[in-house]
Amino acid sequence: MHTLETVNSERHSKTKVSLASTLAKHAKVHMSHIVLQEFAEVAQYYPIFFCKDSDTGQFQPVALFGLSVDENIYQASGLWQKCYLPLKLQSTPFYLIKDPQTERPSLAIDIKDTRVQEQQGEALFINGKASPYLQQQSVILSELTQGFVLNSAFINDLLAHNLLESVALDIKYIDGQAQQLTGLYTINKEMLEKVPSEVQKQFQQQGYTALLSAAMSSVSHISTLIDIKNRLKRQP
Amino acid sequence: MAKSLKHVVIVGGGSAGWIAAGSIAAMHNSKSAQGLKVTLIESPDVKSIGVGEGTWPTMRTTLQKMGISETDFIRECDVSFKQGAKFAKWVTGAEDDFYYHPLVLPQGYFDIDLFKYWQKNKQDMSFSDAVCFQEQLCEKGLAPKLITSPEYAAVANYAYHLNAGKFAEFLKAHCINQLGVNYISDHVGEVKSTETGDIASLSTKKHGDIAGDLFVDCTGFSALLIGQHFKVPFISKKDVLFIDTALAVQVPYQDGADEIASHTISTAQDAGWIWDIGLPSRRGVGHVYSSRHTTQAEAEKALRRYLKDSIGDKSASVTLRKIDINPGIREKFWVNNCVAVGISAGFLEPLEASALVMIELAVATISEQLPANRECMDIVAKSFNERFNYNWDRIIDFLKLHYIASKREDTAFWRDNRDPASIPESLKSLMTLWQHRSPSEYDFHHKREVFSAASYQYVLYGMDFSFTPNERAPSEAEQKMAQRMFAENQKVTEKYVSALPKNRELIEKIHQFGFSKI
Numbered sequence: 001m002h003t004l005e006t007v008n009s010e011r012h013s014k015t016k017v018s019l020a021s022t023l024a025k026h027a028k029v030h031m032s033h034i035v036l037q038e039f040a041e042v043a044q045y046y047p048i049f050f051c052k053d054s055d056t057g058q059f060q061p062v063a064l065f066g067l068s069v070d071e072n073i074y075q076a077s078g079l080w081q082k083c084y085l086p087l088k089l090q091s092t093p094f095y096l097i098k099d100p101q102t103e104r105p106s107l108a109i110d111i112k113d114t115r116v117q118e119q120q121g122e123a124l125f126i127n128g129k130a131s132p133y134l135q136q137q138s139v140i141l142s143e144l145t146q147g148f149v150l151n152s153a154f155i156n157d158l159l160a161h162n163l164l165e166s167v168a169l170d171i172k173y174i175d176g177q178a179q180q181l182t183g184l185y186t187i188n189k190e191m192l193e194k195v196p197s198e199v200q201k202q203f204q205q206q207g208y209t210a211l212l213s214a215a216m217s218s219v220s221h222i223s224t225l226i227d228i229k230n231r232l233k234r235q236p
Numbered sequence: 237m238a239k240s241l242k243h244v245v246i247v248g249g250g251s252a253g254w255i256a257a258g259s260i261a262a263m264h265n266s267k268s269a270q271g272l273k274v275t276l277i278e279s280p281d282v283k284s285i286g287v288g289e290g291t292w293p294t295m296r297t298t299l300q301k302m303g304i305s306e307t308d309f310i311r312e313c314d315v316s317f318k319q320g321a322k323f324a325k326w327v328t329g330a331e332d333d334f335y336y337h338p339l340v341l342p343q344g345y346f347d348i349d350l351f352k353y354w355q356k357n358k359q360d361m362s363f364s365d366a367v368c369f370q371e372q373l374c375e376k377g378l379a380p381k382l383i384t385s386p387e388y389a390a391v392a393n394y395a396y397h398l399n400a401g402k403f404a405e406f407l408k409a410h411c412i413n414q415l416g417v418n419y420i421s422d423h424v425g426e427v428k429s430t431e432t433g434d435i436a437s438l439s440t441k442k443h444g445d446i447a448g449d450l451f452v453d454c455t456g457f458s459a460l461l462i463g464q465h466f467k468v469p470f471i472s473k474k475d476v477l478f479i480d481t482a483l484a485v486q487v488p489y490q491d492g493a494d495e496i497a498s499h500t501i502s503t504a505q506d507a508g509w510i511w512d513i514g515l516p517s518r519r520g521v522g523h524v525y526s527s528r529h530t531t532q533a534e535a536e537k538a539l540r541r542y543l544k545d546s547i548g549d550k551s552a553s554v555t556l557r558k559i560d561i562n563p564g565i566r567e568k569f570w571v572n573n574c575v576a577v578g579i580s581a582g583f584l585e586p587l588e589a590s591a592l593v594m595i596e597l598a599v600a601t602i603s604e605q606l607p608a609n610r611e612c613m614d615i616v617a618k619s620f621n622e623r624f625n626y627n628w629d630r631i632i633d634f635l636k637l638h639y640i641a642s643k644r645e646d647t648a649f650w651r652d653n654r655d656p657a658s659i660p661e662s663l664k665s666l667m668t669l670w671q672h673r674s675p676s677e678y679d680f681h682h683k684r685e686v687f688s689a690a691s692y693q694y695v696l697y698g699m700d701f702s703f704t705p706n707e708r709a710p711s712e713a714e715q716k717m718a719q720r721m722f723a724e725n726q727k728v729t730e731k732y733v734s735a736l737p738k739n740r741e742l743i744e745k746i747h748q749f750g751f752s753k754i
Contacts, residue, residue, distance in 0.1 A: 159754075
């Protein structure tokens with residue numbers, strides 16, 4: 001569970017975040033929400049799918065790190081250091097919350113995050129002023145906030161043209177274990193080809209065409225993930 | 237060559253009329269110029285009856301086929317989910333007497349009859365709890381699906397509770413704006429006939445004569461075409477089903493956050509029973525009774541007493557609406573070029589929400605079997621009449637079953653209901669069979685049966701029906717299978733109870749976010 005505190009120069013004057021353990025921290029994360037601005041980078045490393053948020057039922061694009069819950073194949077295989085880290089994970093342990101007093105969005109830190117302590121790492125404040133690290137985190141958060149707005153406009157357009165379809169992946173590993181991956185949605189290529197030309201043009205102008213092809217090409221990373229998992233199974 | 241069927245005219249704009257218009261127009265592409273023309277005439281003077289707030293799961297298919305978004309429907313018709321019915325005090329009348337008729341089939345329904353295995357140690361758990369997870373969902377106020385479930389998809393099979401007035405308005409807008417239904421708000425006067433006795437046209441006050449090839453009578457109790465014009469006799473079923481009066485009331489929640497029951501609650505009374513249906517914004521409650529067995533004053537007292545448990549002293553002041561019910565059906569439903577759908581065809585009583593499902597069944601049959609021309613129509617009409625006579629008989633049997641399986645001796649109403657003279661022969665035969673084996677698909681072998689054998693099992697075994705099992709020992713393999721099924725049901729029950737949200741919580745989320753189509 002999170003315990004969020006509004007970031008405050010007095011209260012958090014000594015607070016530090018130890019970034020060395022960031023990847024280890026996410027060792028059991030099997031997917032992350034991503035935003036449109038980072039599709040191109042994400043697609044180089046991870047398969048991009050669309051998933052429904054369990055709380056709202058709304059679609060969000062995600063980068064997949066593992067093939068089952070709590071599994072992170074990138075971390076397990078040591079590949080993760082070389083990969084791009086999605087903004088959502090970069091932004092932790094910071095969050096934007098609505099300040100209970102001012103009702104305005106304000107920066108908050110999860111003090112239950114194991115990386116948050118007072119001994120080592122990046123300080124939030126230096127001489128009472130926001131550190132470059134904290135400023136950077138706040139930039140990431142505002143980029144994320146903007147990204148989620150863009151995401152939902154993008155997704156609404158996809159749904160309006162029936163461009164998402166559910167996929168069920170049937171995986172069989174070398175040790176005979178079979179697995180079905182459900183709850184994932186991807187771009188419906190057949191429908192995409194049928195989109196009328198004036199809509200195609202609109203997609204081009206909005207930058208959607210590039211996003212769509214990034215998402216579609218990224219799906220091939222799934223077979224890489226299966227290969228790696230097979231390899232991991234062979235070396236216990 | 238015979239004249240082809242090009243124009244369907246529906247008279248009456250309640251649930252029946254608009255379900256008919258929407259289903260026929262959607263299937264026969266009325267919005268295109270080459271499609272079938274569908275006209276609905278609704279009298280501005282006639283108010284629709286506006287009860288009939290429970291559906292069957294079939295409604296999901298009916299709406300989907302009309303191209304309706306489930307999210308829109310739930311938001312605009314004050315809809316909540318229905319996962320079956322809870323029958324209280326029907327068996328012995330004791331305070332703790334209840335059983336469920338859920339909508340999910342028994343575990344392993346097509347492979348094994350779990351009843352006899354359950355019967356051996358039935359003190360542990362009700363039949364419905366032993367073979368189906370849905371009773372627990374209802375008891376805990378849980379929804380039948382998740383916000384991530386696509387529109388119309390179920391985790392647990394479900395139907396709806398809805399506001400019938402809003403539902404008719406909602407369908408009307410969809411039919412006119414999306415499906416190309418031609419709408420006429422006018423009063424129908426004279427019915428003009430051809431020389432063969434068919435309806436040639438209906439004269440209206442402001443729109444002149446409306447001609448058509450097929451006329452659908454959805455005019456409710458007035459039965460304008462099938463009754464008043466064609467004089468098709470009405471066959472009373474009051475000798476089988478005694479309910480003939482309803483006192484209905486709308487009850488506000490005490491608190492906006494009150495739980496919404498995800499099942500219909502039916503509580504037996506001295507001379508009838510009380511329905512209790514939870515919508516998101518209010519409850520609809522009503523007492524249906526036999527006027528031969530009680531007075532209106534007594535029935536009103538019983539209803540107010542029932543309400544007092546949930547709304548306290550307000551129960552004394554809520555306004556009741558009296559509705560007369562004349563249980564019965566037409567001798568025929570389709571004559572010449574006219575077919576009756578809804579109350580004009582028949583109405584029995586609200587038990588098991590058979591009214592809307594019969595509308596859906598009739599409309600689906602008309603729409604799928606739509607005669608190509610007048611020459612084909614009599615053939616279709618004959619088969620329609622046979623099919624729906626059969627359907628009505630099955631409903632009558634199933635409703636009557638609820639009364640005859642009761643063990644209540646306390647009032648004349650319950651005793652009279654078990655008088656053999658009031659029980660249809662078809663039901664008597666089935667009851668004889670069922671003393672020695674479970675209701676099975678062999679007993680209900682038609683296509684599109686209204687109630688499956690599973691429904692009969694839930695009611696019979698929920699009501700503690702006396703059953704004489706045969707002496708033959710079951711095979712070891714079957715015994716093992718039965719144990720596996722019971723265990724599986726327990727596992728599934730635990731899984732769904734922990735995963736599904738509260739009914740009200742899901743409904744609020746649907747209003748906020750909506751379901752996705754995929």
